[in-house]
Amino acid sequence: MRFRGKVAIVTGAGGGLGAVYATALAREGGVVVVVDRPGSAVEAAASAIRTSGASCLAVAADLTEADQVTRLVGTTLDAYGRIDILINNAGGGSSSPGNAGNIAEETPESWDLLVDSNLKTAFLCTRAVAESMKRQRYGKIVNVSSRSARITDANVHQSPAYACAKTAVLGLTRFAARELGPYGITVNCIVPCLTISGPVLQAYWDRMGDDGQARFLEQFALRRLPRPEDLAAVVLFLCSEESRCVTGVALDANCGSFMP
16 A cells, blocks of 8 residues: 555546556555546546545546646645645547648647647646645656657657647656755656557557557567556556655656657
C-alpha cells in the first residue's frame, strides 16, 4: 500500500488510461480525485473505484478554464486537506487516430483545441497545486506526453498541434522540476506510444489487420504495444518514494519504439 494517506488528483480520468491510473493508485491505498470534462463518465469511473472500498471523489471540470481548475483544487483541499500527487493526463489527440495531419490542414480552431487540452490543462493544474505542495514541502507531479513529441515521421499519424503540445509538455516538465525541486516536489513525465485503452483505439488497431499490425510493430524493440497496466506501473513508480531522487525526467514507456 505505497500510497496510503496520499491524496491524488488524476485528470482525464473519466475513462481510458486516466481511469487506469486512478484505479491503480486507489488499489495501492491512495485517496483519488478523478477529474474529467462535464458530460463525461467521471462519476461512473469514481463509483467503480469506490466499489473496492477506496475513497474517491468525482469532479467534472473544464481544465482549460483557470477558474474551474481553482475550484477543483479548492474542492480537493476542502475534502481531504492536502494534495500529494497530480497526474496531468487530460488531453488526447484527434478523434480519428491514423489520419495523418499536416500544417496546411491544421485549422486555428483545431490548433487551439489540441494545445489547450494537452498543454494548457497541465500548466493550469500544475500552477494550481503548487502552492499547497510547497506549503507541505512535498509533492509528486507526473505529466503525460507522447511518442509524437519524439518522432515526426511517416509512421506517426498525429496532427502538428498534438505533436507540438506534447513536445511543450516535456519543456513544462523540466521547467517545473527546476522551480519546484527546492520545495521537495518532483515533476516528471511519461512518454507512451499507442496503447489500446478504449474502443476508438481498438478499432484503429483492428483496421490495420494482421499484416499492418506486424509492420507497425517492426518499429518496436519488444515487438508489442504497451498494455495499460504497463503504463500504470511506470506512473506509480514516478508517484512513489522509490523515485524520490528522480525529477525533470521524461521516461519513454513505448516498448523500445524510441530510444533517446
